[in-house]
Amino acid sequence: MASLVLSPPLRPRVPFPSYLHRLHSARSILASPGHVNPNSRRRGNPRESLAASVATEPRVVVPLPPVETERGGEQKLAAWRSVRQERWEGELEVEGEIPLWLNGTYLRNGPGVWNIDEHEFRHLFDGYATLVRLSFRGGRMAAAHRQLESAAYAAAKRNRRLCYREFSEAPRPENFLAYVGELASLFSGSSLTDNANTGVVVLGDGRVLCLTETVKGSIEIDPDTLDTVGKFEFSDGLGSLIHSAHPVVTAEEFVTLLPDLLRPGYLVVRMVPGSNERKVIGRVNCRGGPAPGWVHSFPVTEHYVVVPEMPLRYCARNLLRAEPTPLYKFEWHPESGSYMHVMCKASGKIVASVEVPPFVTFHFINAYEEEDGDGRVTAIVADCCEHYADTSILEKLRLQNLKSFTGLDVLPDARVGRFRIPLDGSPIGELDAALDPNEHGRGMDMCSINPAHLGKRYRYLYACGAQRPCNFPNTVTKVDLVEKRAKNWHEDGAVPSEPFFVARPGAVEEDDGVVISMVSSQNGEGYALLLDGSTFEEIARAKFPYGLPYGLHGCWIPRKN
Ligand SMILES: CC(=O)/C=C/C=C(C)/C=C/C1=C(C)CCCC1(C)C
Numbered sequence: 001m002a003s004l005v006l007s008p009p010l011r012p013r014v015p016f017p018s019y020l021h022r023l024h025s026a027r028s029i030l031a032s033p034g035h036v037n038p039n040s041r042r043r044g045n046p047r048e049s050l051a052a053s054v055a056t057e058p059r060v061v062v063p064l065p066p067v068e069t070e071r072g073g074e075q076k077l078a079a080w081r082s083v084r085q086e087r088w089e090g091e092l093e094v095e096g097e098i099p100l101w102l103n104g105t106y107l108r109n110g111p112g113v114w115n116i117d118e119h120e121f122r123h124l125f126d127g128y129a130t131l132v133r134l135s136f137r138g139g140r141m142a143a144a145h146r147q148l149e150s151a152a153y154a155a156a157k158r159n160r161r162l163c164y165r166e167f168s169e170a171p172r173p174e175n176f177l178a179y180v181g182e183l184a185s186l187f188s189g190s191s192l193t194d195n196a197n198t199g200v201v202v203l204g205d206g207r208v209l210c211l212t213e214t215v216k217g218s219i220e221i222d223p224d225t226l227d228t229v230g231k232f233e234f235s236d237g238l239g240s241l242i243h244s245a246h247p248v249v250t251a252e253e254f255v256t257l258l259p260d261l262l263r264p265g266y267l268v269v270r271m272v273p274g275s276n277e278r279k280v281i282g283r284v285n286c287r288g289g290p291a292p293g294w295v296h297s298f299p300v301t302e303h304y305v306v307v308p309e310m311p312l313r314y315c316a317r318n319l320l321r322a323e324p325t326p327l328y329k330f331e332w333h334p335e336s337g338s339y340m341h342v343m344c345k346a347s348g349k350i351v352a353s354v355e356v357p358p359f360v361t362f363h364f365i366n367a368y369e370e371e372d373g374d375g376r377v378t379a380i381v382a383d384c385c386e387h388y389a390d391t392s393i394l395e396k397l398r399l400q401n402l403k404s405f406t407g408l409d410v411l412p413d414a415r416v417g418r419f420r421i422p423l424d425g426s427p428i429g430e431l432d433a434a435l436d437p438n439e440h441g442r443g444m445d446m447c448s449i450n451p452a453h454l455g456k457r458y459r460y461l462y463a464c465g466a467q468r469p470c471n472f473p474n475t476v477t478k479v480d481l482v483e484k485r486a487k488n489w490h491e492d493g494a495v496p497s498e499p500f501f502v503a504r505p506g507a508v509e510e511d512d513g514v515v516i517s518m519v520s521s522q523n524g525e526g527y528a529l530l531l532d533g534s535t536f537e538e539i540a541r542a543k544f545p546y547g548l549p550y551g552l553h554g555c556w557i558p559r560k561n
Pocket residue numbers: 124125126165166167192193197198212213214242245319329
């Protein structure tokens with residue numbers, strides 16, 4: 001069994017946090033008889049307030065769990081296996097050179113625990129939120145890993161069963177009365193999960209939030225300790241239960257969309273630093289369908305918010321079901337049309353609403369305004385990771401499918417979908433591939449850009465692409481939207497997470513910086529990978545002492561001094 005003592009012990013050249021070698025790790029608490037909670041057989045309502053559930057656990061050194069092995073002793077990819085670390089911290093040995101200017105913290109959130117005892121979750125998006133941190137200073141790298149103490153996670157640990165509705169999983173009511181109670185709690189939102197497993201953002205005032213698609217799953221954390229601070233309470237009484245998992249966050253504002261399932265549409269809202277109050281910028285009424293389209297993310301330009309209306313729409317009936325449907329809480333309505341709406345940020349007025357070809361996307365990449373010779377904005381260009389209007393990608397993200405790669409090429413094709421939304425009153429917008437998708441192996445998701453280009457013209461995007469055959473995006477790709485070429489990083493059998501671009505302070509070129517990704521490698525290990533943003537050559541990697549589960553989105557917090 002591996003142990004967490006780094007060998008040989010590293011002697012910091014620059015002061016590092018003193019907690020680096022105080023470690024606490026435990027695998028699958030929910031499966032470990034040693035962790036049976038005395039309350040675990042408790043009946044009644046297992047849901048509780050987040051504040052009550054925030055636990056401060058003792059820091060003790062315990063051995064690392066053995067890396068799971070397949071029959072015959074061959075080690076397995078950790079990406080889709082639960083890797084529980086209630087509290088782990090350590091310095092990582094670096095191969096290569098970390099630029100001395102890289103000074104700050106990269107935080108990544110994502111599902112990382114997909115079981116409760118013997119019960120294995122169904123879908124990638126069901127897993128309990130897992131934070132991994134990389135701290136860079138003076139060319140060195142330290143790391144930390146913790147579970148987020150959401151009420152959903154705390155209740156699952158305490159009761160050893162699912163207590164809240166996750167993306168594809170719902171607690172099974174024990175009888176008809178309990179079922180009626182469940183329905184009532186669904187309308188109040190109390191049965192929805194607060195498992196904030198999708199992203200992590202830094203507000204302009206420095207507060208750090210983990211987020212998911214339920215509004216109650218907005219949870220503040222302390223980036224230094226990864227402690228769960230508590231639920232982020234919005235003080236505005238806007239009342240929506242769900243929002244986009246990806247608000248657009250800058251030093252000046254937090255902008256997000258609140259889908260309205262009763263009167264199909266979206267509220268576009270804005271919150272400023274230091275406040276917990278979202279103010280309504282405006283409202284978009286849906287043009288099609290029985291319900292709003294899923295808005296996992298949306299793009300903005302300097303002056304406009306773009307509201308996508310996909311034919312993959314929320315479905316009230318599916319929300320009420322305990323059993324998953326083929327598209328989970330959603331339904332595909334191609335007949336309802338697909339639209340892109342553009343709202344002026346200053347006035348809340350809708351300046352364009354055009355019909356576009358059908359599309360399926362989780363992630364918008366960026367958007368910008370096109371001007372004519374007189375500086376008048378004539379169109380909005382909005383780019384996304386587009387799945388050819390094929391919803392089967394949702395099914396491909398089931399854990400059973402992710403875990404059973406047979407060598408067949410089963411990842412559906414994806415492209416950089418580029419919308420052109422005219423602002424001259426024409427009713428139709430365009431959607432085309434921004435470059436030949438073969439440049440990135442016809443895989444495209446989990447994207448980032450240089451944040452200095454948010455809402456502006458830009459040339460480069462970073463994302464995960466594909467080296468086929470594969471069942472999941474397995475490359476890190478840099479796309480040059482001007483040359484229409486891509487550079488691809490790949491390692492056999494490895495699964496890299498979202499490449500995250502960090503600009504060099506003082507940089508002039510858009511791609512002057514580094515790209516960080518966390519890789520789960522074929523042999524069961526996990527490492528942080530640094531690529532040069534410009535050449536896309538590997539500049540450093542640093543191995544974790546255990547395998548890393550897959551994670552979703554990250555953020556960068558520069559060090560202040
Ligand atoms: C991880 C990720 O990308 C998406 C997570 C989405 C979640 C947890 C969605 C949850 C939902 C419910 C539990 C009920 C209401 C609808 C919806 C927001 C999809």
